[in-house]
Amino acid sequence: MTIKLSNATLADIGGSVATPGYDRSKLTAGILHFGVGNFHRAHQAIYLDDLFNLGKDLDFAIIGAGVMDFDHAMREKLAAQDFLTTVVDQSASRSEARVTGSMVGYLPPQNVEAIVEKMCDPAIRIVSLTVTEGGYFINPATGEFDPTYPAIAQDGANPDAPKTVFGLIIAGLKARRDKGVQPFTVMSCDNLPHNGKVARSAVVGLARLSDSAFADWIDANVAFPNAMVDRITPATSDRERRIVAEEFDIEDAMPVFCEDFKQWVLEDNFPAGRPALEEVGVQFVPDVTPYENMKIRILNGGHAVIAYPGGLMDIEFAHEAMENTLIRAFLDKVENEEIIPIVPPVPDTDLQDYYALIARRFANPKIGDTIRRLCLDGSNRQPKFIIPSIADNLKQGRDITGLALESALWCRYCYGVTDSGATIEPNDPSWDRLQQQAQKAKDNPAAWLEMRDIYGTTADAPAFVEQFTAWLNRLWADGAEKTLQHYLAGDR
Incomplete structure (x- = not known):
């Protein structure tokens, strides 16, 4: 018989499942978090749960907030089980399995008044966010904040009625300044290079559209620490809910499954105060750049390398792609020849050991991480995870054969049909545009590289253009499987 998850039933949960070892009634919110998705609840919320289990910093519990339509359903489900x-x-x-209790509430999504009022509370010392790589309104080619996005333009014209996360943050900071309350720290937990810098650009850039002086104040007074975050966390489906019920006797509408590895490297820049996360494994460093370069290039770039051939070959799960000898060999060759050699040194880290760990994590059969999830949102991910490695190799006169093939595989995937003829359902916010360009590129590969907002000047490099063109033509002629065989045999 399953137990419906709630505060009242915690004591009834079986001994094999860990439950909060602290009194949740003593928790108070110190962090307001935008984007209460699976990654957040498997990462930041876990670290805080660990800290609270030590009996420390109980005034840094999480209160959720959101701006998306789907946040309403998430809030209702979490509220029904006491968060x-x-x-x-x-x-x-x-x-x-463990039950975490570090979240104590969830503000009504899109309720500007309630969210701003809470951000104005001096007890809220950190506003954190996981809004995905595509949620920062960045021009993919330049990596800079782009104020022309419609949602940003709307918030810039209507700062008192914000609809974006960044508009709400600006409203919260303004309310605190007007009341003489020290500004909170804005802590991005998204998988972006220099995510703190990117968050600062979004907040300051948006503020500048309506109040240049206040934008300057934010830039001078608000901390935006950079962070590297890491944990593979697939989406929740009925499969995960069923496993929780059958194996752990818990009825949970919003369980989270994840690998048994996690990492958080964070710059220690929290003027308003922070929880003692170093006591539960968070690494505080002066500069997070080496760690994020390593992770984004080797892990996220590696995910892209296995994702698109896997998608074209009708492979469902990441671990199944790793079991495919061609895809695994493709990953090893690209990582060892074109990615790892251009990753700068990382303190106390052997990059080959790190890659071996990554490969083991990709191959974990229990995670159920789907190839479709790894293929998601390439228009935002490729400019961050793959194209910088191509550009750096070109600058150093190094080979880009495997990375050019990866880019051709992405293009072929966006055509919308696998090698077997199965339909690939839309899998990118810009799917219509990508599919249109991929269809043009079937006969004219250069059409794909016309997307300069994604490729930037890399699209002008003759070596890349030549390799990309040759690989895309071969993918259409031979399919992904035979093309990987050609690559691995050195037939270029």
Whole structure:
């Protein structure tokens, strides 16, 4: 018999499932978080749960906030179980569940007055966010904040009625300044290079559209620490809910499954105060850049390398792609020849050991991470995870054969049909545009590289254009499987 998750039933949950070892009634909110998705609840919320289990910093609990339509349903489901979450860590050999209690509330999504009022509370010392790589309104080619996005232009023209996360943050900071309350720290937990810098650009850039003086004040007075975050966390489906019910006897509408690895490297820049996260494994460093370069190039770039051939070959899960000898060999060759050699040194880290760890994580069969999820949002991910490696190799006169093939595989995937003829459903915010360009590129590969907002000046490099063109033509002639065979045989 399953137990419906709630505060009242925590004591009834079986002994194999860890539950909060602290009194949740003593928690008070110190962090307001935008984007209460799976990654947040498997990462930041876990670290805080660990800290609270030590009996420390109980005034840094999380209160959620959101601006998307789907946030309403998420809030209702979490509220019905007192904002508790079952998190299942999975290695290749075991599954271990715990119930986390570090979240104490969730403000009504899109309720500007309630969200701004809470941000004005001096007890809120950190506003954190996981709004995905595509949620920062960045021009992909330049990496800079782009004020021409319609949502940003609307908030810039209507600063008192914000609809974006960044508009709400600006309203909260303005309310605190007007009341003489120290500004909170804005902490991005998204998977972006220099995510703190990117968040600062978005907040300051948006503020500048309506109040240049206040934008200057934000730039001078608000901290935006950079961070590197890492944990593979697939989406939740009925499969995960069923496993939680059958294996752990818990009825949870919003469980989270994740690997048994997690990492958080964070710059220590929190003028308003922070929880003692170093006591539960967070690395505080003066400069997070080496760690984020390593992770984004090797892990996220590696995900892209296995994703698109896997998608074209009708492979469902990441671990199944790793079991495919061609895809695994493709990953090893691209990583060892074109990605790892251009990653700058990382303190106390052997990059080959790090890659070996990444490969083991990709191959974990328990995670159920889908190839479709890894293929998602390439228009935002490729300019961050793949194209910088291409550009750096070109600058150094190094080979880009495998990365050019990866880019051709992405283009071929966006055509919308696998090699077997199965339809690929839309899988990118810009799917219509990508599909249109991919269809043109079937007969004219240069059409794909016309997307300068994605490729930037890399599209002008003859070596890249030549390799991309040759690989895309071969993909159409031979399919992904035979093309990988050609690449691995050195037939270029």
